[in-house]
Amino acid sequence: xxxxxxxxxxxxxxxxxxxxxxxxxxxxxxxxxxxxxxxxxxxxxxxxxxxxxxxxxxxxxxxxxxxxxxxxxxxxxxxxxxxxxxxxxxxxxxxxxxxxxxxxxxxxxxxxxxxxxxxxxxxxxxxxxxxxxxxxxxxxxxxxxxxxxxxxxxxxxxxxxxxxxxxxxxxxxxxxxxxxxxxxxxxxxxxxxxxxxxxxxxxxxxxxxxxxxxxxxxxxxxxxxxxxxxxxxxxxxxxxxxxxxxxxxxxxxxxxx
Amino acid sequence: xxxxxxxxxxxxxxxxxxxxxxxxxxxxxxxxxxxxxxxxxxxxxxxxxxxxxxxxxxxxxxxxxxxxxxxxxxxxxxxxxxxxxxxxxxxxxxxxxxxxxxxxxxxxxxxxxxxxxxxxxxxxxxxxxxxxxxxxxxxxxxxxxxxxxxxxxxxxxxxxxxxxxxxxxxxxxxxxxxxxxxxxxxxxxxxxxxxxxxxxxxxxxxxxxxxxxxxxxxxxxxxxxxxxxxxxxxxxxxxxxxxxxxxxxxxxxxxxxxxxxxxxxxxxxxxxxxxxxxxxxxxxxxxxxxxxxxxxxxxxxxxxxxxxxxxxxxxxxxxxxxxxxxxxxxxxxxxxxxxxxxxxxxxxxxxxxxxxxxxxxxxxxxxxxxxxxxxxxxxxxxxxxxxxxxxxxxxxxxxxxxxxxxxxxxxxxxxxxxxxxxxxxxxxxxxxxxxxxxxxxxxxxxxxxxxxxxxxxxxxxxxxxxxxxxxxxxxxxxxxxxxxxxxxxxxxxxxxxxxxxxxxxxxxxxxxxxxxxxxxxxxxxxxxxxxxxxxxxxxxxxxxxxxxxxxxxxxxxxxxxxxxxxxxxxxxxxxxxxxxxxxxxxxxxxxxxxxxxxxxxxxxxxxxxxxxxxxxxxxx
Ligand SMILES: Cc1cc2nc3c(=O)[nH]c(=O)nc-3n(C[C@H](O)[C@H](O)[C@H](O)COP(=O)(O)OP(=O)(O)OC[C@H]3O[C@@H](n4cnc5c(N)ncnc54)[C@H](O)[C@@H]3O)c2cc1C
Numbered sequence: 055x056x057x058x059x060x061x062x063x064x065x066x067x068x069x070x071x072x073x074x075x076x077x078x079x080x081x082x083x084x085x086x087x088x089x090x091x092x093x094x095x096x097x098x099x100x101x102x103x104x105x106x107x108x109x110x111x112x113x114x115x116x117x118x119x120x121x122x123x124x125x126x127x128x129x130x131x132x133x134x135x136x137x138x139x140x141x142x143x144x145x146x147x148x149x150x151x152x153x154x155x156x157x158x159x160x161x162x163x164x165x166x167x168x169x170x171x172x173x174x175x176x177x178x179x180x181x182x183x184x185x186x187x188x189x190x191x192x193x194x195x196x197x198x199x200x201x202x203x204x205x206x207x208x209x210x211x212x213x214x215x216x217x218x219x220x221x222x223x224x225x226x227x228x229x230x231x232x233x234x235x236x237x238x239x240x241x242x243x244x245x246x247x248x249x250x251x252x253x254x255x256x257x258x259x260x261x262x263x264x265x266x267x268x269x270x271x272x273x274x275x276x277x278x279x280x281x282x283x284x285x286x287x288x289x290x291x292x293x294x295x296x297x298x299x300x301x302x303x304x305x306x307x308x309x310x311x
Numbered sequence: 312x313x314x315x316x317x318x319x320x321x322x323x324x325x326x327x328x329x330x331x332x333x334x335x336x337x338x339x340x341x342x343x344x345x346x347x348x349x350x351x352x353x354x355x356x357x358x359x360x361x362x363x364x365x366x367x368x369x370x371x372x373x374x375x376x377x378x379x380x381x382x383x384x385x386x387x388x389x390x391x392x393x394x395x396x397x398x399x400x401x402x403x404x405x406x407x408x409x410x411x412x413x414x415x416x417x418x419x420x421x422x423x424x425x426x427x428x429x430x431x432x433x434x435x436x437x438x439x440x441x442x443x444x445x446x447x448x449x450x451x452x453x454x455x456x457x458x459x460x461x462x463x464x465x466x467x468x469x470x471x472x473x474x475x476x477x478x479x480x481x482x483x484x485x486x487x488x489x490x491x492x493x494x495x496x497x498x499x500x501x502x503x504x505x506x507x508x509x510x511x512x513x514x515x516x517x518x519x520x521x522x523x524x525x526x527x528x529x530x531x532x533x534x535x536x537x538x539x540x541x542x543x544x545x546x547x548x549x550x551x552x553x554x555x556x557x558x559x560x561x562x563x564x565x566x567x568x569x570x571x572x573x574x575x576x577x578x579x580x581x582x583x584x585x586x587x588x589x590x591x592x593x594x595x596x597x598x599x600x601x602x603x604x605x606x607x608x609x610x611x612x613x614x615x616x617x618x619x620x621x622x623x624x625x626x627x628x629x630x631x632x633x634x635x636x637x638x639x640x641x642x643x644x645x646x647x648x649x650x651x652x653x654x655x656x657x658x659x660x661x662x663x664x665x666x667x668x669x670x671x672x673x674x675x676x677x678x679x680x681x682x683x684x685x686x687x688x689x690x691x692x693x694x695x696x697x698x699x700x701x702x703x704x705x706x707x708x709x710x711x712x713x714x715x716x717x718x719x720x721x722x723x724x725x726x727x728x729x730x731x732x733x734x735x736x737x738x739x740x741x742x743x744x745x746x747x748x749x750x751x752x753x754x755x756x757x758x759x760x761x762x763x764x765x766x767x768x769x770x771x772x773x774x775x776x777x778x779x780x781x782x783x784x785x786x787x788x789x790x791x792x793x794x795x796x797x798x799x800x801x802x803x804x805x806x807x808x809x810x811x812x813x814x815x816x817x818x819x820x821x822x823x824x825x826x827x828x829x830x831x832x833x834x835x836x837x838x839x840x841x842x843x844x845x846x847x848x849x850x851x852x853x854x855x856x857x858x859x860x861x862x863x864x865x866x867x868x869x870x871x872x873x874x875x876x877x878x879x880x881x882x883x884x885x886x887x888x889x890x891x892x893x894x895x896x897x898x899x900x901x902x903x904x905x906x907x908x909x910x911x912x913x914x915x916x917x918x919x920x921x922x923x924x925x926x927x928x929x930x931x
Pocket of ligand 1: 508
């Protein structure tokens with residue numbers, strides 16, 4: 055089975071994000087970079103399929119030089135090889151341009167199933183997986199929490215409000231992974247050392263035949279307004295008194311009830 | 312915010328900027344490594360520590376170990392964590408690939424261990440002892456013994472221990488009574504009771520391999536007559552499968568102040584006359600062989616002081632920034648002033664500074680000691696090897712005792728920073744203190760370590776090890792004196808180092824003249840002085856490195872006035888980090904090193920009050 059897992063390098067959830075003074079982006083100084091957590095679920099599922107059916111897992115990643123760390127992490131977890139799309143023309147790529155580059159890199163490869171995270175935790179757009187499927191002309195199931203592959207088809211479970219949807223699809227397809235799909239493994243030490251010898255192909259936009267042109271353009275980064283200080287209710291020390299004060303404030307000051 | 316366990320930036324500083332371990336990659340042994348590989352390994356270690364091990368800290372303490380119907384159970388939450396830890400290959404990380412390891416530098420493995428130990432030291436004792444036991448078999452075992460036991464230990468499939476202590480043989484191992492009787496097939500029948508055996512029995516693994524010190528019948532008393540045996544809990548068949556129970560009966564487990572998740576067992580070997588042991592190495596070489604494991608375990612125990620001290624410090628800083636209490640000192644007389652976070656109070660700042668400089672200094676000391684092991688491995692000449700091995704030997708009792716003594720004080724100071732909350736179980740710092748205390752006692756009490764230092768290590772190789780260390784410190788002083796920002800502090804270090812090495816000479820002299828009572832009486836005090844001087848050395852050495860980098864950042868960012876520099880530190884994490892390392896060196900020099908000479912003089916005064924007082928006069 056040929057399995058592809060797309061991964062993105064994003065700032066650690068704990069990182070304190072500062073917007074650059076000129077609003078052109080975020081200040082990358084001192085940020086710790088990690089594999090997008092939803093992509094980790096995808097990589098883990100890819101490895102499990104490989105363990106079950108045999109075959110190869112290829113990691114595809116778009117990002118600057120530092121993103122190589124993330125590819126190496128996936129290789130250390132057990133993936134077999136990587137493709138690193140690294141081109142300054144693509145550093146500000148929107149979801150479409152990203153998917154287009156991924157599709158171009160994947161097109162020439164044999165694949166039965168492609169994993170993406172359901173969204174990246176940095177820009178939260180949640181579109182790349184679906185656009186990628188569209189560009190490759192294959193089906194996509196998003197937000198998958200359970201996957202069963204059999205022969206030439208797969209059964210994927212995704213949550214919908216108050217219920218679970220079970221969708222069956224033919225292969226090849228794109229699956230976007232979300233929490234619940236699995237528990238990603240830790241890279242083992244032997245895995246880290248072996249990863250050094252695994253091949254990673256570095257490709258630029260020209261090699262892939264894409265222009266890198268985005269359909270959307272980021273005009274400006276603006277930090278969210280500072281949160282006004284909280285209010286401690288202590289008018290009267292009984293729970294009843296506090297509740298009455300809270301209701302009063304919600305109605306008269308916050309005007310939400 | 313960091314991981315609340317270990318400042319990983321400081322780890323990288325010590326490894327790559329202070330020790331410059333990248334130089335190791337030029338050698339055959341480490342030629343396959345790059346800095347990126349090691350950063351990735353450290354990153355994985357941090358993940359393992361934070362996500363897998365740390366969640367077992369509180370629960371492991373609460374549930375503790377249980378002894379039921381003759382069986383020992385570890386805290387439930389340890390099982391999954393142990394499996395994940397072993398599967399990732401951490402036990403053998405620094406071992407050669409031939410035995411299933413990855414051959415990473417010992418200095419990096421110490422950094423990994425610091426993360427793991429800070430997450431939960433009690434948990435780490437199971438894989439830690441397993442690693443030590445495997446190492447004994449690697450170095451002294453026959454091929455058959457290696458095949459039978461070693462690989463399964465390094466992979467964590469089975470666990471290991473070290474069995475020295477008996478009711479009548481604690482500090483004085485030579486007094487042990489466990490006996491070994493020759494069997495016709497060359498194996499031995501083991502009989503005796505070992506107490507306080509860490510990981511002595513548990514349900515983490517299907518088998519436990521005990522290296523046991525015992526005396527073969529007819530061999531002389533004392534340490535000279537001791538041999539070492541491999542005694543499995545279950546015998547192992549030739550095909551590697553588990554055989555019969557080997558009559559290692561667990562008498563019970565201790566109820567302890569801390570490390571409650573680590574089972575401390577009494578083991579009765581051969582209660583039914585059916586416990587079989589295999590000789591490891593040669594007869595009557597048990598002490599020498601076990602010392603290999605003990606030296607490793609002593610460094611590991613020293614690390615316990617750093618691990619828990621680091622976690623306590625990181626927690627204390629975070630708490631001090633959050634806890635609002637009292638008004639700022641400059642607003643003392645203003646009734647309308649707002650209360651501030653306690654980090655604004657001078658006394659809290661001084662406490663945090665005291666903790667910070669000790670944690671950072673200890674980190675440099677411990678990693679340097681591990682780096683000596685790496686240097687030994689790659690030495691090109693016998694002289695060079697001897698030099699690094701000499702450092703290692705000299706530093707082992709200091710790392711064990713000084714680091715754990717200071718570690719305990721750091722944990723205690725963290726509780727002080729928290730105030731009453733620190734004393735309560737809602738916060739982790741009280742557990743750090745409880746878990747830390749044992750480190751001063753086991754692996755040879757700190758009192759015994761001090762005797763090892765003054766009685767053996769100082770004089771080893773005719774004092775060459777101490778001389779080499781003195782030279783290293785002198786070079787550093789000479790360099791630091793040339794740095795305008797540090798010259799004053801280098802001079803303080805110089806005075807302290809001179810006093811310390813003077814005292815060392817004095818000990819050598821009185822020792823030669825047969826009057827060793829003063830060195831023995833003041834051994835612990837001497838060890839502390841030596842440790843202080845080493846810490847001062849490593850801190851000032853670190854400050855020289857940090858200062859260079861900081862000046863470059865100032866230059867680049869055009870920060871010239873004090874105001875501009877402070878503003879830069881608030882913005883630029885790297886600038887703040889380097890400035891913090893310099894602050895540590897300055898504070899330590901003034902707070903600690905200035906007292907060294909007076910303490911040396913007090914020892915030289917030759918007072919023997921504790922020896923002269925009668926036993927009756929101690930109390931009424
Ligand atoms: C939780 C725990 C885990 C342990 N794990 C292990 C283990 O895995 N394996 C193992 O073999 N042992 C283990 N031990 C035993 C431990 O190493 C001993 O407790 C320790 O060596 C001290 O021995 P003791 O308790 O008999 O104290 P003692 O030897 O009775 O010492 C009491 C005091 O007298 C001092 N003293 C003794 N002799 C001298 C001397 N000659 N000069 C100056 N001072 C002296 C000591 O420093 C100490 O302060 C463990 C103990 C504990 C509590």
